[in-house]
Amino acid sequence: MxxxxxxxxxxxxxxxxxxxxxxxxxxxxxxxxxxxxxxxxxxxxxxxxxxxxxxxxxxxxxxxxxxxxxxxxxxxxxxxxxxxxxxxxxxxxxxxxxxxxxxxxxxxxxxxxxxxxxxxxxxxxxxxxxxxxxxxxxxxxxxxxxxxxxxxxxxxxxxxxxxxxxxxxxxxxxxxxxxxxxxxxxxxxxxxxxxxxxxxxxxxxxxxxxIRQGRPAPILELTEDYNPLEAGLWQAISFNKGCYIGQETIARLNTYQGVKQRLWGVKLNQEVAPGQDIKQGEQKIGILTSCTSTPDGIWGLAYIKTKAGGAGLTVQVGEATGEVVEAPFLSHQYFTAP
Incomplete structure:
Protein backbone atom coordinates (compact mmCIF):
# COMPACT_ATOMS: atom_id res chain seq x y z
CA MET A 1 0.00 0.00 0.00
CA ILE A 211 -21.16 -5.48 -5.03
CA ARG A 212 -23.27 -2.70 -6.55
CA GLN A 213 -21.92 -3.46 -10.03
CA GLY A 214 -22.06 -7.22 -9.50
CA ARG A 215 -18.45 -8.28 -10.01
CA PRO A 216 -18.07 -11.72 -8.41
CA ALA A 217 -15.14 -12.27 -6.05
CA PRO A 218 -13.19 -15.40 -5.07
CA ILE A 219 -14.26 -17.18 -1.87
CA LEU A 220 -17.63 -15.39 -2.05
CA GLU A 221 -19.08 -15.83 -5.56
CA LEU A 222 -16.20 -17.53 -7.35
CA THR A 223 -15.86 -20.91 -5.68
CA GLU A 224 -15.91 -24.54 -6.73
CA ASP A 225 -19.66 -24.54 -6.04
CA TYR A 226 -20.29 -22.49 -9.19
CA ASN A 227 -19.31 -22.32 -12.85
CA PRO A 228 -18.64 -19.11 -14.83
CA LEU A 229 -21.98 -19.26 -16.65
CA GLU A 230 -23.81 -19.26 -13.33
CA ALA A 231 -21.53 -16.41 -12.22
CA GLY A 232 -22.67 -14.27 -15.16
CA LEU A 233 -19.23 -14.14 -16.79
CA TRP A 234 -20.32 -14.85 -20.35
CA GLN A 235 -18.25 -11.88 -21.61
CA ALA A 236 -15.11 -13.68 -20.44
CA ILE A 237 -15.82 -16.92 -22.32
CA SER A 238 -15.10 -17.83 -25.95
CA PHE A 239 -17.33 -20.53 -27.40
CA ASN A 240 -15.26 -20.78 -30.60
CA LYS A 241 -11.74 -21.28 -29.28
CA GLY A 242 -11.59 -25.06 -29.05
CA CYS A 243 -10.24 -27.13 -26.18
CA TYR A 244 -9.24 -25.76 -22.79
CA ILE A 245 -9.56 -26.93 -19.21
CA GLY A 246 -13.28 -27.19 -18.38
CA GLN A 247 -14.36 -26.52 -21.99
CA GLU A 248 -16.54 -29.61 -22.42
CA THR A 249 -18.65 -28.83 -19.36
CA ILE A 250 -19.12 -25.18 -20.32
CA ALA A 251 -20.05 -26.08 -23.90
CA ARG A 252 -22.57 -28.65 -22.69
CA LEU A 253 -24.19 -26.22 -20.25
CA ASN A 254 -24.54 -23.68 -23.06
CA THR A 255 -25.80 -26.12 -25.69
CA TYR A 256 -28.44 -27.65 -23.47
CA GLN A 257 -29.23 -24.44 -21.57
CA GLY A 258 -28.32 -26.22 -18.35
CA VAL A 259 -27.56 -23.25 -16.06
CA LYS A 260 -29.53 -24.10 -12.91
CA GLN A 261 -28.70 -21.00 -10.87
CA ARG A 262 -27.57 -17.47 -11.67
CA LEU A 263 -25.87 -14.61 -9.86
CA TRP A 264 -28.06 -11.52 -9.38
CA GLY A 265 -28.02 -8.28 -7.48
CA VAL A 266 -30.40 -7.87 -4.53
CA LYS A 267 -31.66 -4.55 -3.14
CA LEU A 268 -32.38 -5.11 0.59
CA ASN A 269 -34.26 -3.13 3.21
CA GLN A 270 -31.71 -3.94 5.91
CA GLU A 271 -28.19 -5.31 6.14
CA VAL A 272 -27.83 -9.07 6.59
CA ALA A 273 -24.86 -11.40 6.85
CA PRO A 274 -23.76 -13.26 3.69
CA GLY A 275 -24.39 -17.00 3.71
CA GLN A 276 -28.10 -16.74 4.53
CA ASP A 277 -30.75 -18.45 2.43
CA ILE A 278 -32.78 -16.56 -0.14
CA LYS A 279 -36.44 -17.56 0.17
CA GLN A 280 -39.77 -17.08 -1.55
CA GLY A 281 -42.27 -17.81 1.15
CA GLU A 282 -41.05 -21.01 2.77
CA GLN A 283 -39.12 -22.19 -0.28
CA LYS A 284 -35.36 -21.77 -0.47
CA ILE A 285 -34.38 -20.50 -3.91
CA GLY A 286 -30.80 -19.35 -3.38
CA ILE A 287 -28.08 -17.99 -1.13
CA LEU A 288 -26.74 -14.52 -0.35
CA THR A 289 -23.00 -14.30 -1.07
CA SER A 290 -22.16 -10.61 -0.46
CA CYS A 291 -23.82 -7.62 1.24
CA THR A 292 -22.87 -3.99 1.79
CA SER A 293 -24.46 -0.81 3.10
CA THR A 294 -23.98 2.19 0.80
CA PRO A 295 -25.23 5.79 0.55
CA ASP A 296 -27.91 4.68 -1.93
CA GLY A 297 -29.10 1.64 -0.01
CA ILE A 298 -28.16 -1.89 0.96
CA TRP A 299 -27.04 -4.11 -1.86
CA GLY A 300 -26.17 -7.77 -2.08
CA LEU A 301 -25.22 -10.49 -4.53
CA ALA A 302 -27.00 -13.83 -4.54
CA TYR A 303 -27.16 -17.07 -6.49
CA ILE A 304 -30.81 -17.78 -7.30
CA LYS A 305 -32.29 -20.86 -8.96
CA THR A 306 -33.02 -20.21 -12.62
CA LYS A 307 -36.51 -21.71 -12.42
CA ALA A 308 -37.42 -19.23 -9.65
CA GLY A 309 -36.97 -16.27 -11.99
CA GLY A 310 -34.75 -13.22 -11.90
CA ALA A 311 -35.04 -9.44 -11.86
CA GLY A 312 -38.20 -8.22 -10.17
CA LEU A 313 -38.60 -11.10 -7.72
CA THR A 314 -39.44 -10.18 -4.12
CA VAL A 315 -37.48 -12.37 -1.69
CA GLN A 316 -36.76 -12.81 1.99
CA VAL A 317 -33.24 -13.01 3.43
CA GLY A 318 -33.41 -13.68 7.14
CA GLU A 319 -35.32 -10.74 8.63
CA ALA A 320 -34.81 -8.64 5.50
CA THR A 321 -36.96 -8.21 2.41
CA GLY A 322 -35.30 -7.75 -0.94
CA GLU A 323 -35.86 -7.28 -4.64
CA VAL A 324 -33.80 -9.14 -7.21
CA VAL A 325 -32.20 -6.65 -9.63
CA GLU A 326 -29.94 -6.62 -12.66
CA ALA A 327 -26.25 -6.15 -11.86
CA PRO A 328 -24.46 -4.12 -14.59
CA PHE A 329 -21.29 -6.23 -14.60
CA LEU A 330 -23.13 -9.54 -15.16
CA SER A 331 -24.70 -11.07 -18.24
CA HIS A 332 -27.12 -13.99 -18.55
CA GLN A 333 -27.43 -15.42 -22.04
CA TYR A 334 -26.82 -18.42 -24.22
CA PHE A 335 -24.43 -18.42 -27.15
CA THR A 336 -25.71 -19.61 -30.53
CA ALA A 337 -23.14 -20.46 -33.16
CA PRO A 338 -23.57 -18.48 -36.42
Whole structure:
Protein backbone atom coordinates (compact mmCIF):
# COMPACT_ATOMS: atom_id res chain seq x y z
CA MET A 1 0.00 0.00 0.00
CA UNK A 2 1.25 3.44 -0.86
CA UNK A 3 2.41 5.53 2.05
CA UNK A 4 0.52 8.42 0.44
CA UNK A 5 -2.13 6.19 -1.12
CA UNK A 6 -5.63 5.08 -0.22
CA UNK A 7 -6.25 3.16 3.00
CA UNK A 8 -9.29 0.96 3.48
CA UNK A 9 -11.45 3.99 4.34
CA UNK A 10 -11.16 7.73 3.80
CA UNK A 11 -13.38 10.49 5.12
CA UNK A 12 -14.88 10.95 1.64
CA UNK A 13 -16.23 7.41 1.11
CA UNK A 14 -19.86 8.43 0.64
CA UNK A 15 -18.93 11.25 -1.71
CA UNK A 16 -16.64 9.00 -3.74
CA UNK A 17 -19.20 6.20 -4.06
CA UNK A 18 -21.98 8.48 -5.30
CA UNK A 19 -19.65 10.44 -7.58
CA UNK A 20 -18.30 7.32 -9.28
CA UNK A 21 -21.80 5.99 -9.97
CA UNK A 22 -22.95 9.34 -11.33
CA UNK A 23 -19.78 9.89 -13.37
CA UNK A 24 -18.82 13.03 -11.48
CA UNK A 25 -15.10 13.80 -11.26
CA UNK A 26 -12.19 11.37 -11.55
CA UNK A 27 -11.18 9.11 -8.68
CA UNK A 28 -8.20 6.87 -7.94
CA UNK A 29 -7.98 3.78 -5.76
CA UNK A 30 -4.76 2.02 -4.79
CA UNK A 31 -5.23 -1.65 -5.74
CA UNK A 32 -1.62 -2.63 -5.18
CA UNK A 33 -2.66 -5.74 -3.28
CA UNK A 34 -3.80 -7.26 -6.58
CA UNK A 35 -1.90 -10.19 -7.99
CA UNK A 36 0.12 -9.66 -11.16
CA UNK A 37 1.54 -12.71 -12.93
CA UNK A 38 3.93 -12.51 -15.86
CA UNK A 39 4.04 -15.26 -18.48
CA UNK A 40 6.88 -15.07 -20.97
CA UNK A 41 8.70 -17.05 -23.71
CA UNK A 42 7.43 -18.32 -27.06
CA UNK A 43 4.45 -20.39 -25.92
CA UNK A 44 3.08 -18.10 -23.21
CA UNK A 45 -0.04 -17.02 -25.12
CA UNK A 46 -0.90 -20.54 -26.22
CA UNK A 47 -0.34 -21.86 -22.70
CA UNK A 48 -2.68 -19.37 -21.03
CA UNK A 49 -5.16 -19.85 -23.89
CA UNK A 50 -5.32 -23.54 -22.95
CA UNK A 51 -5.82 -22.87 -19.24
CA UNK A 52 -8.61 -20.27 -19.27
CA UNK A 53 -11.97 -19.59 -20.89
CA UNK A 54 -11.32 -16.75 -23.33
CA UNK A 55 -9.55 -16.35 -26.67
CA UNK A 56 -5.96 -15.34 -25.89
CA UNK A 57 -3.88 -16.98 -28.62
CA UNK A 58 -4.95 -14.50 -31.30
CA UNK A 59 -4.54 -11.35 -29.18
CA UNK A 60 -1.95 -8.91 -30.46
CA UNK A 61 0.39 -6.74 -28.36
CA UNK A 62 -1.65 -3.89 -26.92
CA UNK A 63 -4.80 -6.02 -26.72
CA UNK A 64 -6.30 -7.84 -23.77
CA UNK A 65 -9.43 -9.44 -22.36
CA UNK A 66 -11.09 -10.82 -19.27
CA UNK A 67 -10.83 -14.57 -18.79
CA UNK A 68 -11.76 -17.12 -16.13
CA UNK A 69 -9.58 -19.74 -14.49
CA UNK A 70 -11.67 -22.89 -14.01
CA UNK A 71 -11.16 -26.45 -12.84
CA UNK A 72 -11.47 -29.49 -15.13
CA UNK A 73 -15.16 -29.61 -14.18
CA UNK A 74 -15.59 -25.88 -14.97
CA UNK A 75 -15.79 -24.69 -11.37
CA UNK A 76 -14.56 -21.12 -10.94
CA UNK A 77 -11.19 -20.20 -9.47
CA UNK A 78 -10.80 -16.54 -10.45
CA UNK A 79 -11.74 -13.85 -12.94
CA UNK A 80 -8.57 -12.34 -14.42
CA UNK A 81 -7.66 -9.61 -16.91
CA UNK A 82 -4.99 -10.39 -19.49
CA UNK A 83 -2.73 -7.83 -21.17
CA UNK A 84 -0.61 -9.04 -24.12
CA UNK A 85 2.70 -7.25 -24.73
CA UNK A 86 5.44 -7.87 -27.30
CA UNK A 87 7.15 -10.51 -25.18
CA UNK A 88 4.85 -11.35 -22.26
CA UNK A 89 1.31 -11.87 -21.09
CA UNK A 90 0.54 -9.87 -17.94
CA UNK A 91 -2.31 -11.38 -15.94
CA UNK A 92 -4.06 -9.33 -13.25
CA UNK A 93 -5.70 -11.63 -10.69
CA UNK A 94 -7.47 -11.31 -7.35
CA UNK A 95 -5.23 -10.71 -4.30
CA UNK A 96 -6.38 -13.91 -2.56
CA UNK A 97 -5.69 -16.07 -5.61
CA UNK A 98 -2.21 -15.10 -6.80
CA UNK A 99 -0.39 -17.90 -4.96
CA UNK A 100 -3.04 -20.49 -5.76
CA UNK A 101 -3.01 -19.62 -9.45
CA UNK A 102 0.78 -19.67 -9.62
CA UNK A 103 0.70 -23.23 -8.29
CA UNK A 104 -2.26 -24.08 -10.52
CA UNK A 105 -0.45 -22.96 -13.68
CA UNK A 106 2.72 -24.75 -12.64
CA UNK A 107 0.77 -28.03 -12.47
CA UNK A 108 0.04 -27.81 -16.20
CA UNK A 109 3.51 -26.69 -17.22
CA UNK A 110 5.48 -29.46 -18.93
CA UNK A 111 9.24 -29.55 -19.65
CA UNK A 112 8.68 -29.08 -23.39
CA UNK A 113 6.57 -25.95 -22.88
CA UNK A 114 8.47 -22.78 -23.71
CA UNK A 115 6.83 -20.80 -20.93
CA UNK A 116 8.14 -19.00 -17.87
CA UNK A 117 5.80 -17.88 -15.10
CA UNK A 118 6.67 -15.31 -12.49
CA UNK A 119 4.77 -13.55 -9.72
CA UNK A 120 5.69 -9.89 -10.18
CA UNK A 121 3.08 -8.55 -7.73
CA UNK A 122 5.66 -7.18 -5.26
CA UNK A 123 7.39 -5.26 -8.04
CA UNK A 124 4.35 -3.31 -9.23
CA UNK A 125 1.69 -0.98 -7.88
CA UNK A 126 -1.76 -1.08 -9.47
CA UNK A 127 -4.16 1.88 -9.46
CA UNK A 128 -7.79 1.92 -10.60
CA UNK A 129 -9.09 5.17 -12.10
CA UNK A 130 -12.83 5.92 -12.21
CA UNK A 131 -14.67 8.61 -14.13
CA UNK A 132 -14.74 10.41 -17.44
CA UNK A 133 -11.58 12.43 -17.94
CA UNK A 134 -11.81 16.01 -19.11
CA UNK A 135 -10.30 16.91 -22.47
CA UNK A 136 -7.49 18.70 -20.64
CA UNK A 137 -6.74 15.67 -18.44
CA UNK A 138 -6.71 13.33 -21.45
CA UNK A 139 -4.30 15.65 -23.26
CA UNK A 140 -2.03 16.02 -20.23
CA UNK A 141 -1.89 12.26 -19.74
CA UNK A 142 -1.59 11.52 -23.46
CA UNK A 143 -4.41 8.97 -23.35
CA UNK A 144 -5.92 9.88 -26.74
CA UNK A 145 -4.66 6.61 -28.20
CA UNK A 146 -6.83 4.59 -25.79
CA UNK A 147 -10.05 6.56 -26.25
CA UNK A 148 -12.78 4.42 -27.82
CA UNK A 149 -10.66 1.25 -27.61
CA UNK A 150 -12.03 -2.08 -26.30
CA UNK A 151 -11.76 -3.13 -22.66
CA UNK A 152 -8.21 -4.17 -21.66
CA UNK A 153 -6.54 -2.36 -24.58
CA UNK A 154 -3.32 -0.92 -23.21
CA UNK A 155 -0.10 0.96 -23.95
CA UNK A 156 3.00 2.36 -22.28
CA UNK A 157 3.00 6.05 -21.35
CA UNK A 158 5.30 8.52 -19.68
CA UNK A 159 3.39 10.21 -16.88
CA UNK A 160 5.24 12.74 -14.81
CA UNK A 161 8.57 11.32 -15.93
CA UNK A 162 7.56 7.76 -15.01
CA UNK A 163 6.94 4.87 -17.44
CA UNK A 164 3.56 3.25 -16.75
CA UNK A 165 1.21 0.86 -18.48
CA UNK A 166 -2.34 2.19 -18.78
CA UNK A 167 -5.23 -0.07 -19.79
CA UNK A 168 -8.86 0.62 -20.63
CA UNK A 169 -11.22 -0.42 -17.84
CA UNK A 170 -10.98 -0.63 -14.06
CA UNK A 171 -12.38 -4.09 -13.45
CA UNK A 172 -15.89 -2.96 -12.50
CA UNK A 173 -17.48 -2.17 -15.84
CA UNK A 174 -17.37 1.57 -15.14
CA UNK A 175 -15.60 4.26 -17.20
CA UNK A 176 -11.92 4.52 -16.33
CA UNK A 177 -8.50 2.92 -16.53
CA UNK A 178 -6.07 0.57 -14.82
CA UNK A 179 -2.51 1.82 -14.23
CA UNK A 180 0.49 -0.44 -13.54
CA UNK A 181 3.75 1.13 -12.39
CA UNK A 182 6.99 -0.12 -10.87
CA UNK A 183 6.72 0.06 -7.10
CA UNK A 184 9.67 2.44 -6.70
CA UNK A 185 7.84 5.08 -8.79
CA UNK A 186 4.37 4.54 -7.33
CA UNK A 187 4.43 7.37 -4.77
CA UNK A 188 5.56 10.01 -7.29
CA UNK A 189 2.99 8.82 -9.85
CA UNK A 190 0.24 8.90 -7.21
CA UNK A 191 1.10 12.51 -6.39
CA UNK A 192 1.30 13.42 -10.07
CA UNK A 193 -2.25 12.13 -10.57
CA UNK A 194 -3.56 13.91 -7.47
CA UNK A 195 -2.10 17.14 -8.83
CA UNK A 196 -4.35 16.69 -11.89
CA UNK A 197 -7.40 17.05 -9.64
CA UNK A 198 -7.95 13.28 -9.39
CA UNK A 199 -9.41 12.44 -5.98
CA UNK A 200 -8.33 9.46 -3.81
CA UNK A 201 -10.82 6.91 -2.57
CA UNK A 202 -10.47 4.02 -0.12
CA UNK A 203 -10.72 0.31 -0.83
CA UNK A 204 -13.98 0.18 1.10
CA UNK A 205 -15.55 2.14 -1.78
CA UNK A 206 -14.12 -0.38 -4.26
CA UNK A 207 -15.86 -3.17 -2.33
CA UNK A 208 -19.15 -1.26 -2.24
CA UNK A 209 -18.90 -0.64 -5.98
CA UNK A 210 -17.94 -4.26 -6.63
CA ILE A 211 -21.16 -5.48 -5.03
CA ARG A 212 -23.27 -2.70 -6.55
CA GLN A 213 -21.92 -3.46 -10.03
CA GLY A 214 -22.06 -7.22 -9.50
CA ARG A 215 -18.45 -8.28 -10.01
CA PRO A 216 -18.07 -11.72 -8.41
CA ALA A 217 -15.14 -12.27 -6.05
CA PRO A 218 -13.19 -15.40 -5.07
CA ILE A 219 -14.26 -17.18 -1.87
CA LEU A 220 -17.63 -15.39 -2.05
CA GLU A 221 -19.08 -15.83 -5.56
CA LEU A 222 -16.20 -17.53 -7.35
CA THR A 223 -15.86 -20.91 -5.68
CA GLU A 224 -15.91 -24.54 -6.73
CA ASP A 225 -19.66 -24.54 -6.04
CA TYR A 226 -20.29 -22.49 -9.19
CA ASN A 227 -19.31 -22.32 -12.85
CA PRO A 228 -18.64 -19.11 -14.83
CA LEU A 229 -21.98 -19.26 -16.65
CA GLU A 230 -23.81 -19.26 -13.33
CA ALA A 231 -21.53 -16.41 -12.22
CA GLY A 232 -22.67 -14.27 -15.16
CA LEU A 233 -19.23 -14.14 -16.79
CA TRP A 234 -20.32 -14.85 -20.35
CA GLN A 235 -18.25 -11.88 -21.61
CA ALA A 236 -15.11 -13.68 -20.44
CA ILE A 237 -15.82 -16.92 -22.32
CA SER A 238 -15.10 -17.83 -25.95
CA PHE A 239 -17.33 -20.53 -27.40
CA ASN A 240 -15.26 -20.78 -30.60
CA LYS A 241 -11.74 -21.28 -29.28
CA GLY A 242 -11.59 -25.06 -29.05
CA CYS A 243 -10.24 -27.13 -26.18
CA TYR A 244 -9.24 -25.76 -22.79
CA ILE A 245 -9.56 -26.93 -19.21
CA GLY A 246 -13.28 -27.19 -18.38
CA GLN A 247 -14.36 -26.52 -21.99
CA GLU A 248 -16.54 -29.61 -22.42
CA THR A 249 -18.65 -28.83 -19.36
CA ILE A 250 -19.12 -25.18 -20.32
CA ALA A 251 -20.05 -26.08 -23.90
CA ARG A 252 -22.57 -28.65 -22.69
CA LEU A 253 -24.19 -26.22 -20.25
CA ASN A 254 -24.54 -23.68 -23.06
CA THR A 255 -25.80 -26.12 -25.69
CA TYR A 256 -28.44 -27.65 -23.47
CA GLN A 257 -29.23 -24.44 -21.57
CA GLY A 258 -28.32 -26.22 -18.35
CA VAL A 259 -27.56 -23.25 -16.06
CA LYS A 260 -29.53 -24.10 -12.91
CA GLN A 261 -28.70 -21.00 -10.87
CA ARG A 262 -27.57 -17.47 -11.67
CA LEU A 263 -25.87 -14.61 -9.86
CA TRP A 264 -28.06 -11.52 -9.38
CA GLY A 265 -28.02 -8.28 -7.48
CA VAL A 266 -30.40 -7.87 -4.53
CA LYS A 267 -31.66 -4.55 -3.14
CA LEU A 268 -32.38 -5.11 0.59
CA ASN A 269 -34.26 -3.13 3.21
CA GLN A 270 -31.71 -3.94 5.91
CA GLU A 271 -28.19 -5.31 6.14
CA VAL A 272 -27.83 -9.07 6.59
CA ALA A 273 -24.86 -11.40 6.85
CA PRO A 274 -23.76 -13.26 3.69
CA GLY A 275 -24.39 -17.00 3.71
CA GLN A 276 -28.10 -16.74 4.53
CA ASP A 277 -30.75 -18.45 2.43
CA ILE A 278 -32.78 -16.56 -0.14
CA LYS A 279 -36.44 -17.56 0.17
CA GLN A 280 -39.77 -17.08 -1.55
CA GLY A 281 -42.27 -17.81 1.15
CA GLU A 282 -41.05 -21.01 2.77
CA GLN A 283 -39.12 -22.19 -0.28
CA LYS A 284 -35.36 -21.77 -0.47
CA ILE A 285 -34.38 -20.50 -3.91
CA GLY A 286 -30.80 -19.35 -3.38
CA ILE A 287 -28.08 -17.99 -1.13
CA LEU A 288 -26.74 -14.52 -0.35
CA THR A 289 -23.00 -14.30 -1.07
CA SER A 290 -22.16 -10.61 -0.46
CA CYS A 291 -23.82 -7.62 1.24
CA THR A 292 -22.87 -3.99 1.79
CA SER A 293 -24.46 -0.81 3.10
CA THR A 294 -23.98 2.19 0.80
CA PRO A 295 -25.23 5.79 0.55
CA ASP A 296 -27.91 4.68 -1.93
CA GLY A 297 -29.10 1.64 -0.01
CA ILE A 298 -28.16 -1.89 0.96
CA TRP A 299 -27.04 -4.11 -1.86
CA GLY A 300 -26.17 -7.77 -2.08
CA LEU A 301 -25.22 -10.49 -4.53
CA ALA A 302 -27.00 -13.83 -4.54
CA TYR A 303 -27.16 -17.07 -6.49
CA ILE A 304 -30.81 -17.78 -7.30
CA LYS A 305 -32.29 -20.86 -8.96
CA THR A 306 -33.02 -20.21 -12.62
CA LYS A 307 -36.51 -21.71 -12.42
CA ALA A 308 -37.42 -19.23 -9.65
CA GLY A 309 -36.97 -16.27 -11.99
CA GLY A 310 -34.75 -13.22 -11.90
CA ALA A 311 -35.04 -9.44 -11.86
CA GLY A 312 -38.20 -8.22 -10.17
CA LEU A 313 -38.60 -11.10 -7.72
CA THR A 314 -39.44 -10.18 -4.12
CA VAL A 315 -37.48 -12.37 -1.69
CA GLN A 316 -36.76 -12.81 1.99
CA VAL A 317 -33.24 -13.01 3.43
CA GLY A 318 -33.41 -13.68 7.14
CA GLU A 319 -35.32 -10.74 8.63
CA ALA A 320 -34.81 -8.64 5.50
CA THR A 321 -36.96 -8.21 2.41
CA GLY A 322 -35.30 -7.75 -0.94
CA GLU A 323 -35.86 -7.28 -4.64
CA VAL A 324 -33.80 -9.14 -7.21
CA VAL A 325 -32.20 -6.65 -9.63
CA GLU A 326 -29.94 -6.62 -12.66
CA ALA A 327 -26.25 -6.15 -11.86
CA PRO A 328 -24.46 -4.12 -14.59
CA PHE A 329 -21.29 -6.23 -14.60
CA LEU A 330 -23.13 -9.54 -15.16
CA SER A 331 -24.70 -11.07 -18.24
CA HIS A 332 -27.12 -13.99 -18.55
CA GLN A 333 -27.43 -15.42 -22.04
CA TYR A 334 -26.82 -18.42 -24.22
CA PHE A 335 -24.43 -18.42 -27.15
CA THR A 336 -25.71 -19.61 -30.53
CA ALA A 337 -23.14 -20.46 -33.16
CA PRO A 338 -23.57 -18.48 -36.42
Missing amino acids: LESGSPNRLNNDSEAYLAVLSGSGVWICDRSGSGLLELSDQDCRQFLHNQTTNQIQTLKPGEGCQTVFVTSTARTLDLATVYVTENTVLTLVSPSQRENLLLWLDRYLFPMDRVKIRDISPEFAVFSLFGRFSEEQVKTLGLEVLQGQPEASHALFNLGGVEVRVAVGNGLGLPGYTVMVHQEHSASLWQFLLDLDIQPMGEQVWEQLR
